[in-house]
Amino acid sequence: MTLTGNWSYPTAIRFGAGRIGELPEACAQAGIRRPLLVTDRELATLPITQATLDILEAAGLGRALFAEVDPNPNDTNLAAGVEAYRDGNHDGVIAFGGGSGLDLGKMVAFMAGQTRPVWDFEDIDDWWTRADAEAIAPIVAVPTTAGTGSEVGRASVITNSLTHEKKIIFHPRVLPSVVICDPELTVGMPKPITAGTGLDAFAHCVEAFSSPHYHPMSQGIALEGMRLVKEYLPRAYADGGDIEARGQMMSAAMMGSTAFQKGLGAIHAMSHPIGALFNSHHGTTNAICMPAVLDLNAEAIRERFDMAAAYLGIEGGFDGFRTFVQTLNDRLGIPRTLSEIGVTEDRIDELTRMALQDPSCGGNPIVLTQDNLEALFRRCL
Numbered sequence: 465m466t467l468t469g470n471w472s473y474p475t476a477i478r479f480g481a482g483r484i485g486e487l488p489e490a491c492a493q494a495g496i497r498r499p500l501l502v503t504d505r506e507l508a509t510l511p512i513t514q515a516t517l518d519i520l521e522a523a524g525l526g527r528a529l530f531a532e533v534d535p536n537p538n539d540t541n542l543a544a545g546v547e548a549y550r551d552g553n554h555d556g557v558i559a560f561g562g563g564s565g566l567d568l569g570k571m572v573a574f575m576a577g578q579t580r581p582v583w584d585f586e587d588i589d590d591w592w593t594r595a596d597a598e599a600i601a602p603i604v605a606v607p608t609t610a611g612t613g614s615e616v617g618r619a620s621v622i623t624n625s626l627t628h629e630k631k632i633i634f635h636p637r638v639l640p641s642v643v644i645c646d647p648e649l650t651v652g653m654p655k656p657i658t659a660g661t662g663l664d665a666f667a668h669c670v671e672a673f674s675s676p677h678y679h680p681m682s683q684g685i686a687l688e689g690m691r692l693v694k695e696y697l698p699r700a701y702a703d704g705g706d707i708e709a710r711g712q713m714m715s716a717a718m719m720g721s722t723a724f725q726k727g728l729g730a731i732h733a734m735s736h737p738i739g740a741l742f743n744s745h746h747g748t749t750n751a752i753c754m755p756a757v758l759d760l761n762a763e764a765i766r767e768r769f770d771m772a773a774a775y776l777g778i779e780g781g782f783d784g785f786r787t788f789v790q791t792l793n794d795r796l797g798i799p800r801t802l803s804e805i806g807v808t809e810d811r812i813d814e815l816t817r818m819a820l821q822d823p824s825c826g827g828n829p830i831v832l833t834q835d836n837l838e839a840l841f842r843r844c845l
Contacts, residue, residue: 727827
């Protein structure tokens with residue numbers, strides 16, 4: 465199978481190896497003539513970023529770069545990015561990178577024309593309607609990892625630098641106008657990042673599939689997304705130059721992000737505050753929490769995962785799936801405990817309080833309480 469295509473779901477996507485060369489056409493399609501490329505500090509120094517800036521410059525689009533982006537992007541990063549956007553008289557953003565670059569880039573495009581604080585647009589009720597929709601700049605997204613799927617998302621996760629809480633900022637027009645998915649951009653990912661980002665995509669699919677809400681389209685996408693991760697993440701981890709595996713994982717990442725419109729759950733409710741307080745890698749944190757959350761939700765999700773296991777070629781129904789998850793984590797070098805990534809027992813009360821406030825709680829198949837969340841954190845330590 466040739467992994468090349470142009471899709472229009474959930475937005476315009478140019479998928480295939482080498483398609484980063486089409487970035488100038490993608491900018492024209494989005495109506496961008498003076499782009500600001502937003503990425504993280506580490507990625508800004510790598511050859512793929514410099515080559516992308518060369519493509520822009522050769523097309524007469526300049527090579528403007530903003531890279532003051534932390535691994536867990538925050539409001540300070542956002543303020544600096546908005547200032548750079550306005551000072552450069554830009555008319556659109558190229559969000560480039562993993563989840564941090566994509567999320568921050570989308571928020572720069574969103575906030576550059578707003579007059580209210582970013583926290584006024586948190587994903588609560590209809591707060592998104594407070595934004596001036598016409599002032600949102602166009603976005604072209606270029607993922608360089610295969611995990612968050614933020615390239616096809618209508619929200620970003622931003623950390624409040626004062627409270628250390630992660631907040632989800634939502635608006636329908638934050639969905640990028642055009643996405644370029646080029647698996648060649650992911651070839652240089654180190655093994656730990658390949659594993660962590662890939663398991664982030666898996667967590668999105670698992671939690672969407674577990675969510676009790678009615679959304680059969682998301683349910684189907686989540687199931688196939690799990691299959692792609694099962695088949696291709698070990699291959700991408702073993703051989704970073706396996707373009708087929710890299711491409712299939714980029715598809716799985718977009719599928720996970722699309723599927724979790726149905727809801728997320730305790731995995732993300734735990735992972736968001738851990739990332740905010742301990743600056744841990746989001747996907748790796750999700751992977752550590754996943755086995756314990758599956759156990760918590762077992763009776764509510766057993767029947768549907770019995771069916772999923774059969775589709776995935778896993779024997780033993782739900783129990784076989786639960787065993788597969790831990791085996792996959794171990795195979796990919798994921799720590800078994802949160803303490804191995806720096807989480808300390810003295811912060812459990814604070815983590816529990818923050819988790820209870822996380823919107824992800826609403827998608828868990830059983831009701832999350834202070835008691836069962838605290839027990840989860842302690843079990844994962």
